[in-house]
Amino acid sequence: MADWIPAKVIKNRHWNSELFSLTLTANIEPFKAGQFTKLALECDGKMVQRAYSFVNPPTSDQIEIYATRVADGLLSPRLHVLEEGDEVFITARANGFFTLDEVPEGEVLWLLSTGTALGPYLSILREELAWKRFRKIVLVHAVRFAADLSYQAEINELKAKYPEQLIVQPFVSREPAPLALTGRIPQAIADGMLERHVGIPLHPETCQLMLCGNPAMVKDTKAVLEARGFIKNLRRKPGQITVEHYW
Known part of the structure; x- marks a missing residue:
């Protein structure tokens, strides 16, 4: 079971109509460059989650995620419209060996x-x-x-x-x-x-x-x-x- 904690949206940068980058702040554990985390939102009582790599280096005090809005996706369209001050769930611990x-x-x-x-x-x-x-x-x-x-x-x-x-x-x-x-x-x-x-x-x-x-x-x-x-x-x-x- 994922160790979800809240993350606050600082910025949602839209590169074009599909690509966007979320800048977040959350009290996550240390990670290695190249690892990924998971983001989630609650939908109809269930946590809809997807994995996203960190764009920011581990030394940064902000978290950055680069994503594509998938038109029929369960999560990415909702992440795409998040605004400053909104909250999303993130896993406290990173994963992956692409380091x-x-x-x-x-x-x-x-x-x-x-x-x-x-x-x-x-x-x-x-x-x-x-x-x-x-x-x-x-x-x-x-x-x-x-x-x-x-x-x-x-x-x-x-x-x-x-x-x-x-x-x-x-x-x-x-x-x-x-x-x-x-x-x-x-x-x-x-x-x-x-x-x-x-x-x-x-x-x-x-x-x-x-x-x-x-x-x-x-x-x-x-x-x-x-x-x-x-x-x-x-x-x-x-x-x-x-x-x-x-x-």
Whole structure:
């Protein structure tokens, strides 16, 4: 049974008609960057709940959640309309193993995401550990439309702070967009386009990859990487591919 506690809404930022970010305050337990929590609201006497990754780093005194409004969803449409001062339930204790302490050593860290799965990477990148461990970090974010490329100000801050380490590569699949690649992440890896574009080769000897987002992206990217000699990272058998399915 979840250990629910109340959280107060500080801000509800709408990026477009579907994407939004809730900023909350609540007395939660310490967590690790990359972990997730659960939000819930009571509906007809039942707690309707969903898991959401933290966008904020563990050092922040505010909680931030990045979400998509699903038109026929039970919870997200209600979260979408919350206003400052409203309350939502949150689990006091975080969960998940999509954290840097589960990732083996390497020279280059590739962070591959779709949609709102960008969130846990922002949490990870706003801590010092990643920058101390890896010589280069490549952040890849794939969306349908350019308007879905949220958190650009925060990403630009990271680029300014770590100009020699961070490479950011967006993908936009349904329209042309400046600086963005078209198509899907797995195809861009399979044909070498992603490596050519960012200027860093993908080798099992030097690279660690974290995959988070759409299950189809995760599955297909993992298959492409395995065909090139990468293996899934397991505690009992360390590899190069660390995976989080986002729904």
